[in-house]
Amino acid sequence: MTALTDRPPPEERARRRVTSVEVLCAVLLVAVLVQGWVRDALDVPALRTGATVFVAVCVQALPFLVLGVLVSGAIAAFVPARVLRKVLPRRTAAAVGVAGLAGVALPGCECASVPVARRLLGQGVAPAAALTFLLAAPAVNPVVLVATAVAFPGRPEMVLARFLGSLATAVVMGLLWARWGKLEWIVDRALRRLPESGPGGARWRTFAEIARADLVEAGGFLVLGALISAALNVLAPQSWFDALGGQWVLGVLVMAVLAVVLALCSEADAFVAASLTALPLLPKLVFLVVGPAVDVKLFALQAGTFGRSFAVRFAPVTFVVAVCCALAVGLPLLGGAR
Structure with a gap:
């Protein structure tokens, strides 16, 4: 009787819906069960190459993606925002520099x-x-930097260039806002005081919910990026990449726009960039600096959080600053290296 009385009412059981995590697990299970049949039925060299690139990108990036969402969930649940407010200097320029370095910690x-x-x-x-x-x-946190080092083995200058270019982008944008930004561009709801996370179990629930939501969302973008990377390696003629490699200006512009469109998670984008082996390091650096700073996903998030008036001003300027900072750092450090 106790087991029967503890069951939820029929209307609650009827309202339960299948979550995206359950769908993802089911798809992965089916893929594992039928992979042999699919491999035999579609034994095409191009498809096998694309599948290899797709699996390699996902397998390499997934551990860093999981670690990143766990850390971000822990910060949101257990680190009060007032901690940063107390350590930031009163002078705006100094506060901008400290806030940029706080991204490392x-x-x-x-x-x-x-x-x-x-x-x-x-x-x-x-x-x-x-x-x-x-x-x-x-952009400058240890998870992203370690992922970049793994994606570009033997290229410490690539890790340094990404760190310096991304940090410069954040600091320059902060100083530009301090000089010309207007508070009325940000909607009032974004400026209202938000309640802190509750104690005990409430914080753990917040951590679990944020980590799960970020993993599902970021994982979807990782899969999309891996698919596009595989398609580019298989469908795009090698002559296209050779042309981009020989004309670095065009390569920089294409990779900058690609970073905005793909909207990859920063813990995974280095593996997608590294898979484009025909391109020099400089366009790849632009891709890695622009992506975490501005993309279609971030524009939507910023417009919904801070208002459209803010997003339509902040995003285009961030794009230009990110490209310029990547070039300013990458030209002396990377040059025409591949």
């Missing part, structure tokens, strides 16, 4: 950095410092 993905920046604004942090942290956290 407080990692998070792009999706998590937007709500964290909103929480900072609600705690009274200067908008210039909050926006600097928004750009720095997903």
Whole structure:
């Protein structure tokens, strides 16, 4: 009788829906069970090459993606925003520099950095410092740098160039906002004080929910990026990449636009860039600096959180600054290296 009375009412069981995580697990299970049949039925060299690239990108990037979302969930649940507010200097220029370096100690993905920046604004942090942290956290944290080192083995200059280019982008945007930004561009709801996470179990629930949501969303973008990377390696003629490799200006522009369109997670984008072996390092660096700073996903998140008036001003300027900072750092460090 006890087991029967503890069951939820029929209407609650009827309302239960299949979640995206369950769908993903089911798809992976089916893929494992039928992979032999699919391999035999579609024994085409191009498809096998594409499948190899797709699996390699996903397998290499997934551990860093999981670690990144776990860290970002822990920050959102257990690190009060007032901690940053207390350590930031009063002078705007100094606060921008400290907020940029704080991205090294407080990692998070792009999706998590937007709500964290909103929480900072609600705690009274200067908008210039909050926006600097928004750009720095997903780009210069240890998880991203280690992932870049794994994706580009034997290329420490690539890791250094990514760190310096991304940090410069965040700091320059913070200083530009401090000089010309206007508070009325940000909607009022983003400036209201937000409640802190509850104690005990509530914090753990917050951690689990944020980590799960970020993993599902970022994992979807990883799969999309791996598919596009595989398609580019298989469908795009080698002459296209050779042309981009010989004309670095065109290669930089194409990779910058590709970073905006693909909207990859910063913990996984290095593996996609490294898979494009025909391109020199400089266009790849532009891809890695632009992606965590501005893409279609971030534009939508920023427009929904801070308002469309903010997003249509902030995103285009960020794109230009990110490309310029990547070139300023990459030209002396990487040059025409491949």
